[in-house]
Amino acid sequence: MGLFSGKRPKGLxxxxxxxxxxxxxxxxxxxxxxASADPGHSIAPLAFGAKAETAWADLAxxxxxxxxxxxxxxxxxxxxxxxxxxxxxxxxxVEFLLDAxxxxxxxxxxxxxxxxxxxxxxxxxxxxxxRFAKA
Numbered sequence: 001m002g003l004f005s006g007k008r009p010k011g012l013x014x015x016x017x018x019x020x021x022x023x024x025x026x027x028x029x030x031x032x033x034x035a036s037a038d039p040g041h042s043i044a045p046l047a048f049g050a051k052a053e054t055a056w057a058d059l060a061x062x063x064x065x066x067x068x069x070x071x072x073x074x075x076x077x078x079x080x081x082x083x084x085x086x087x088x089x090x091x092x093x094v095e096f097l098l099d100a101x102x103x104x105x106x107x108x109x110x111x112x113x114x115x116x117x118x119x120x121x122x123x124x125x126x127x128x129x130x131r132f133a134k135a
Contacts, residue, residue, distance in 0.1 A: 006091060006112035014078055019095050019108040027117035028110035029125060043125055045104035046132050052100035058135040059096060059105055062128060083109075083124065090114075092121055 011020045022028035022041040031045035048055035060079060064071060068084040077098035082091050090113060097106040109121040 008072075008082075009093060009110075009112065012080060012093060012095060013073075014097055019097055019106060022108070022110060025111075025115050027115060027121060028108070029122050030108045030110075031104075031106045032108070043107065043122060044129075045099070045102075045106045046096075046129055047104050048132075049103070052098060052103075055105065056098050059132060062131055062135065063094075063096070085120075092117070092124070094121075094124070 013020075019030060019032055022030045022033060022038075026040055028041055029043040030041050031043050033042040035042040046055075046059065050058075056077065060074065063069060063079060063081050066083065068086065070082045070084070071079065072082055073080040077100070079096040081094050083094055084091050090111065092109055092111050094109040095107070099106060107125055109125055111117040111121060
């Protein structure tokens, strides 16, 4: 870990069927955030039309294929990965939660350090969404 990696946050994972809410900081996006009450943190989940198992396998392969990623935890319907920035080595904690019955994969992506991320977490998820739609 580098100087700017920070410590792995507590409270990550699935709690009562949900991912942890974003804090007040604008460096986080979460598909479980209420879009009308918290538009700055809200982002759409990844929707899929294929079988849940196929969609989940596609997502896991996309995440693992990214540069500077470390998959910390992978279990049935949950994946947690650390994405490291080029250069300074800042770490973003990114979680995915499968909701097979709704046909979506929920996402939470947050910077470990600082307050602002200049849209990096949102941009990462939107780029992943485009690749996921093609898969």
